[in-house]
Amino acid sequence: MPPAPALDIRGLTVRYGDAVAVDDLSLTIPRGQTVALLGPNGAGKSTTVNAVLGLLNPTAGEVEVLGRKPQDAVRAGSVGAMLQHGGLPTEARVGEVIDLVRRSFDRAGQTTAWPLEDLVATAGIDGLLGRPVDALSGGQRQRVLLALALVGAPPLLLLDEPTSAMDVEGRRAFWTTMRGLAARGHTVVFATHHLDEADAVADRVVVVAGGRVVADGTTAEVKAGVGGRTISFTAGPERRLDDVPAVTAVTRQGSTVTLATADADTTLRALLADGGLPDLEVRGATLEDAVISLIAARRQTSIGAPR
Structure with a gap:
């Protein structure tokens, strides 16, 4: 029997009062893919990521992560995440924070923590272990957050705007790391507004607008769909x-x-x-042209839909 996909979302709907953040969204991601979630602010990308992490209860639909309920997959250490507003404890050194999280993987049912030397090299935080968290630059903080997401060597990695505080060199190094992880068999799902990153890195692009998937395919397929x-x-x-x-x-x-x-x-x-x-x-058409066109078409459909 083939293994369960890394991510299987069926009919996901999330409402906040009268507002619909995610609208009957379905998406299946096999293991080992690198997938970009694209769309404007408010499209439902972050809400979908939060549902996958078990951080909210959907109004309707089902989410399975590696064949498990989201909370069970997270507890088992099978999912690593970099959230858009992730924080780090103050008045601590980077090495202390890394050690604290690595120790949590000694509990029953957890995977073994990633060996420290390899983790430091993979995340690109060599030389930062003795540095106070409060002294990190924006890009360095993102690198440390990546290291924390990777501590359990998770099969599935979820990244929400992971390079938002990085300079050009930092972004390039970050995606070199992601390619290496994909080569090791990790599934990488990331939301970004940097469409050049998606074009260069992703095996597959999923465009979300108005809480729904409006395009799904390789970057070439998505661009070809725009005349x-x-x-x-x-x-x-x-x-x-x-x-x-x-x-x-x-x-x-x-x-x-x-x-x-x-x-x-x-x-x-x-x-x-x-x-x-x-x-x-x-x-x-560039990927940016295609995404803008798809979003505009979705808005026109929404405006014309009966209320």
Whole structure:
């Protein structure tokens, strides 16, 4: 019999009074995948993560984590989490906090704690064990929170905006770590607003809007689902672009003009007939383009839905 998926969500609904945070959301994630949860603020990503961690009781639906109820999987040490507003105890040193959490894995039913030397190297906190928690930078705090999430070598790792306080170098090092964990067989599920991270790292992208899944696939599949192309070139303010055929949007940044078009060939023929196109660039939809389009379509559907 095949092992249970890392995450199996069926018909999850979460309400806060009259507000619906998650609306009949279903999602299955096999073991070993790296999955990005994308969507605007208020889309339901963090609420879904909290339901997976057993931190709230859903209004309806079921959640299974590695074939168990969320609370049972967490108690067994099978889930590690970095939450968006995770905190660290003050007036303590990093090594003391790590040691405290590692000791908790000696209880009956818990997995064995990750060997300290490997944990320190994997999380990138070498040199920080003797440092006071209050003296950590934002990026260092995130690294320490990652180490705490990894203490039990959990099969499933949930990350909510994990690189929000990191600089470019820190983000790059962080995702190198995530690739290494995925190669070891860990399942990594992360919510982020950095779409470049999702494009570069995720095996699969799940776009959530209005509490529902509106797209699910590889980044290439999600981008391919959005029609149209973007044409960029250099032009002065005197060049008229009001009546160019098939254009759906026009933006100017200094001398750079960017046109969104539903038919690139038609648009290019009209532009070339009207003059040259210095610094021409034609590209398909980016992941950002696709996510924005999907969110806008979901909002239009919600506005038009009967109340």
